[in-house]
Amino acid sequence: MRVIPAQVVYDRVIEAISQISYFLDPEVYSALATARRTEQSKLSRDVLQALLDNADVASKQQIPLCQDTGTVVVFASFGSDVFVEGSSLEEIINAAVAKSYADNYLRASIVEDPLYERVNTRNNCPAIIHFDQVPGDKISLHIAQKGGGAENMSVLSMLKPGTEEAEIVELVRQTVCGAGGKPCPPLIIGIGIGGNFETCALLAKKALFVPVEQPNRDPQYAELESKILKTVNDSNVGPQGLGGATTALAVHILTAPCHIASLPVAINLQCHSHRHAHIVI
Ligand code: SF4
Structure with a gap:
């Protein structure tokens, strides 16, 4: 022992x-910088630049x-x-x-x-x-x-078994569009599918810790992550809810076996201020 x-x-x-x-996840910083280069509207680019400047100031001056x-x-x-x-x-x-x-x-x-x-x-x-x-x-x-703002906009829905993939995509779209600027987009979206009422929410939370660029190992779920990301980014919510093509930086899905009568789906939103660390002792 x-x-x-x-x-x-x-x-x-x-x-x-x-x-x-004080230090933003480097993958998120890089995704924000990429979005800053590719956004079409000046307002979106300015918002993304402000988020990058904020991260720079926080790390240099050691302020939150x-x-x-x-x-x-x-x-x-x-x-x-x-x-x-x-x-x-x-x-x-x-x-x-x-x-x-x-x-x-x-x-x-x-x-x-x-x-x-x-x-x-x-x-x-x-x-x-x-x-x-x-x-x-x-x-x-x-x-x-x-943060509380993004957490407040998260949802859990006990869907019927047999619910089609498109309905889950629509549930995420409605959740993100309904939230607008409140969860401080660009978002990381963690989605739990399966388990039961409480494990589904935990899956969604854990999904936020998956590296930004890492797709699901299961090709079907990787494709669903891509579909949801595209749908959300086509919604024009944009950085800080001010319009644009960068509503989310990543979508991650984690799954678990579930009861034949159930299909729980939880959507946990995380803001651009994606603060997390992994330590092994
Ligand atoms: S950036 Fe995140 S933690 Fe900060 S106010 Fe927005 S939702 Fe809350």
Whole structure:
């Protein structure tokens, strides 16, 4: 059994949160730069240039990419032959979130009671943490800062089995067009298909972590990703909802087996401020 001191995990999580707060995913930066060259309208090009300038300023001056520094979402895969000594992984991650949000002056955005008092917890805790166990002696952590604007425009629909592909494309189109500029496009669109009510939403969230340029391994789903991307980009929502051909930079689909009576589909929208890191300890 490999033993990892809690301090090691704590330090790595703090480092990752600082990194993603200030440095835009290079693949997203590159996709925005490409869109900046290919957009036809001057307004769209200007918006994309402003997003690139924003990313440059954030990295150079170490200021947050966006004022909404998000909910911290973590997918933690725990090796069956590793043990963290000193504290639970949940406690370590939350302590690291509290410390890095205070030290880096990141906005605390979490309220304790969601409906009535809505008092800010003041340290951006708790993080939302999903655990699973895998073979091996390592800990893998996908860490993201998920902004509220894009999250609010996400949907989950329990479709009927037998629903045709075109209806799913239309559901995504309606979701993106209905959202307009609210989720701060250009978007990354994560889509979960299958599983049940809760796993479908998790698939959609996990799909956001797929590298921007990486298509689905299954050719049928890769083709569906392309169709959805084209449909969404033909919608003229455009950067920040101001029109143009760059509404989304990528569409990723993850699937899971589902019940014969069900076809859950979840659409999780992510804004251009795509902040995430993957660390392996
Ligand atoms: S949706 Fe993203 S870019 Fe827009 S305000 Fe929220 S975090 Fe910032």
